Amino acid sequence: MTYLAPNPDGRHVDTVPLRIPDLGAVPQQRDADTAEAPAEPPAPKKKGGGRDRYLDLLRALALVRVVVYHNFSWTWLPLVFPSMGVMFALAGSLMARSLSRPALSVIRGRLRRLLPPMWLFGSILVTAMILDGWGPNFKHHPNWWWGELTFWILPLSEPPFGTPLHGFGGLLDHTWAEQMAVPLWYLRAYLWYVLLSPLMLKAMRKLPWVTLFVPLALSFVVNSGLVDQSGRAMEAFTDFTTFGSCWLLGIAHHEGLLKKLPQYLIPSVTPIIMGFGYWWLMRAPVDNPRIGHDLEAVPFAQAVWSFGFVLLLLHLSPSWEQWPRPLERFNGLVSLLNSRAVSVYLWHNVALVLTLLITDPLWSVPFVYAHFQWVLVSQWFPLVVAVPLIALFIVLFGWMEDVAAKRRPRLFPYPRRPKGRRRYADAAG
Template sequence: MADNETVQLRTISVPEAFVRRTEHLDKPGRPDAAPDAGPGAEQPAAPRARGVRDRYLDLLRALALVRVVIYHNFGWTWLPLVFPSMGVMFALAGSLMARSLSRPAFGVIRSRLRRLLPPMWMFGAVVVTAMILDGWGPHSEGHPHWWWGKLAFWVLPLSTPPFAGTVHGFSGHLPHSWAEQVVVPLWYLRAYLWYVLLSPLMLKLVRRVPWVTLAVPLVLSAVLNSGLVDQSGRVMETATDFTTFGACWVLGMAHQEGLLRRIPQYVVPSLAPLVLAAGFWLLQRAPVDDPRIGPDLEAVPLAQAVWSFGCVMLLLHLSPSWERWPKPLERFNGVITLLNSRAVTVYLWHCVALVMTEPLIDQLWNNHFAYAHLRWLLTSQWFPLLVAIPLIVLALLLFGWVEDAAAKRRPRLFPYPRRVKGRRRA
């Protein structure tokens, strides 16, 4: 989003055969916090038992992942307005980070990197190998020495890892831009990494000057997107993402520190609608790339920053803090638990699954029976999603165990919880 080329990277269609439904891709997270749910502004919430999961946050994380996949399939621009996934996920991550920083900061940062990087390394091993086999290499960009150096960002994503703009498409079986499409999720890992590295400093600022710390990312986002700053280059790309979601990360930290409980209960519900109105106003003022689709929140960083901040304010203010599922949600325990256990894997591999739907559906077009009787299905926007879901499950089976190994857990092939007869699901 630092320039037109960066925005294009975030909004690449998956795949090209369905360009109209996925012209604007969204960004896509995870973490775990323990929000307080005190009944009044003056009364602190009861402390949560150590190790007990907050199912409300698990629900938010699962909804965010599902929303990202749906948005990348359909390209519905109203979805980010209904549920700004990445703002929510960065807020949850900030809350968890603040709670974890009760321990020595170096150990916490090392633990976060250990959980984040191995799934990315597995993803990179597959994607980089595929790009090289499809014609990408040191001479593709005209700077062979820089090419080798930039490969280091596949090890530590302090900046966007290099990727192929166009390749051969494996003899036409995939679109020539397939590599550019599948690396879209990597922006999140880069932003998350910088938040983690700077969290000890951010937490100190939250404790000393909380309201100033909350406002700084929004002010910086306004400055960067004012048109007065040249946004080209890797540094500005990283700075734009950092300021877009920085307020949500800081708000998650402030919530964990109990800041929201120290203000009157009517303040957040009164202020949040005004913040949302400001975000929507900024969105409507922004230039529209495609009149057929209308304004896209994902393509307007300042509007996204303000809108996400307002939504996160409301969600953290509600914060019911469930240790057990409410009865209407018990039936979804399995899929929500699975998504939380494999959040990074789903996030990294869902674009690969969506890209792979194109050659599979093309084969059905060549089938006489399918062409004669199932054209209504083959032309449906829902069909690629139905094809992508089993491919995502396959990715979970093949690569999900890396998340267990990174977290020093016993690797599991498919961590879907089993229900014990006669016992209510936790």
């Protein structure tokens, strides 16, 4: 493992995926995705009064890219679209917008949106690990084990997981818990950014350009080989420095800092920045020659590449209050992914791991083995199986995001097309 213009009902859309309701919003107003289209053309709205669909699209693309990357492990994907940098930048922009209110109330709101879905995820995963043999004496000092469990409540450090486990008698790989816990680093990093955002915003307003590049400088030092990176504290600090400049770019975007630059400057310097990040990646040692250079395995290269990519995306931001006509067909999927972003991020790896329970027994079916081996060996087959499982997890657990946001729980918030919208759109055209 994100920003935006507010909804008409006063709610803000969060990064990774979180939207924080504005308690002062007018309760009679409806969400922009569900309100019926007016019979007559609406009155002109003030600029910036609607949801920014461009940023919604970026968040949805980031989530899809994460799922695809975890299935295929294509090392070129983070270069084509560095999802984590994009998500942190969008979250930083939304956080800066929200900090027009008292900082403590904003932080409480973010924690309320983040923690309940994680607690639900953790309660199921920890129970499953205990049933598979995990416990205080499982490669842990008893006191440390109980103490580390508190990170499942407040993830200031990565929550613990058992590895290797028994795999439920061979049904799952021995590293199943480690694979399912992969997304938790993002929640840890996001939490630290949220807690430090009031200070980061003040620093950006006083020394914007110095503050913007401080995380990149720290990332260079941390990954220079001169610093011992072992330990929980350094893990969190490494993630913080890797994406800190992306978060600050989101703040700069909200503060209007990027708009003060000459229009030609950002398109001119971003190829140089990204080229340097790519050069640093190519000179880094390769752990697995078969896989090749992986951007996500080289933190400083990832920091520089993501910074340049996000800088260009925010410079190009068209701020769509309505979808461009060619993209209208994707409104439902994009809206679903935005409203269930935390659930998709937390549960997609669980779905990918559980595909083995469905696909492995098919090798024992003679007809399938004789005629469909090409399907079973395809990397696309697990993804095809995982997508319905992700949808199932959205139905089973996604409602927690509504509860955390103090909304009416919905099982599958796929927006319906409002009556008359197509007719009105055609008439308007």
